[in-house]
Amino acid sequence: MPHNRAVVFDLDDTLYPFRRFVLSGCAACARRLERRRGVDARRAFRWMARAFREGAQGREVQTALRMLGLPDRLTPGLVDIIIWGRELNLRLPASTRQALAALRCHGWKIGVLTNGDPAVQARKIDALDLADHVDAIVFANEHGGGKPETAPFLEVARRLRVAPSRIVVVGDDEWCDVNGARRAGMRSVRFVGHRHWPQGPSAADLVLKHIADLPRAAAQLLADHRESHAA
Ligand SMILES: [Mg+2]
Structure with a gap:
């Protein structure tokens, strides 16, 4: 499918x-x-x-x-x-917009899973005009204690109607995003393109610096996973 x-x-x-x-x-x-x-x-x-x-x-x-x-x-x-404050001046980087469009074009569903005060996070999502570009937005703190708990990851899977094993989670935080995704049975990509301080080692399936590389990398991750389970 x-x-x-x-x-x-x-x-x-x-x-x-x-x-x-x-x-x-x-x-x-x-x-x-x-x-x-x-x-x-x-x-x-x-x-x-x-x-x-x-x-x-x-x-x-x-x-x-x-x-x-x-x-x-x-x-x-x-x-x-x-x-x-009302003067929130945010926009999605062009590379992010292009990656989202490419994922959509290739039939991926897209979700957002974010920690933090839901009201504050909702303001950012609104300012970034994200709602029209994604299929589900989950405020993790409304589901247990937020990431890395498993409940918010399973909630986004439920809303997207996609099995956890067919989901690639992309995030900058090793503990919340990578660790949480792994515990929920999802693939994980640690994205390091926006952080400029030294990064520690990662247990992610992949570490990515350029978001433009994501559509191809995500497809490869799911293909590798399927092969390893078929072997
Ligand atoms: Mg983050």
């Missing part, structure tokens, strides 16, 4: 680079600081972007406030802007 296979993608740092979400929020924070505190928005943004780049992920706002001599009590309001 040509439709009886699927690729299930993680969201952050797989379908799009997570830094875009953070930096888009930081830019909105910087504009707020300029409007309300009279600081130069570009300068504020530069401090936040530098904090993100240099390993202070999750503390971009605090770092910028300190460097700008502003009170730390502004932090919660600004962090809210990053997570909930």
Whole structure:
């Protein structure tokens, strides 16, 4: 059956680079600081972007406030802007859009399985305009404790109507995505195209740097799996 296979993608740092979400929020924070505190928005943004780049992920706002001599009590309001602000400027990279189109063209079903607060993840999916390009979206935290638990993986398989053994999971996180997929009886691809820090060893069936290589690689993984089980 040509439709009886699927690729299930993680969201952050797989379908799009997570830094875009953070930096888009930081830019909105910087504009707020300029409007309300009279600081130069570009300068504020530069401090936040530098904090993100240099390993202070999750503390971009605090770092910028300190460097700008502003009170730390502004932090919660600004962090809210990053997570909930309306000015979310995200888009799917062209290479991702092309890979999704190629998978569709070759009869793959496509799912998204994402950890994190479902409301926040839904905002990203909306901003990326993903819903029209995929067949199922599962917020893993609504099914047990999220990835790597087996329940959310089986839920996406159920919604796609594809057997776990015919699903290739693609994600950047070794523990949540690769380990979770293996435990659920699915093939696994560790995608390292958006992360720029050193990667540890992977137990994935395949490590992939370029998403353009995915359609061919996924087909090969399922073919290899079928052969090994027929042998
Ligand atoms: Mg991820």
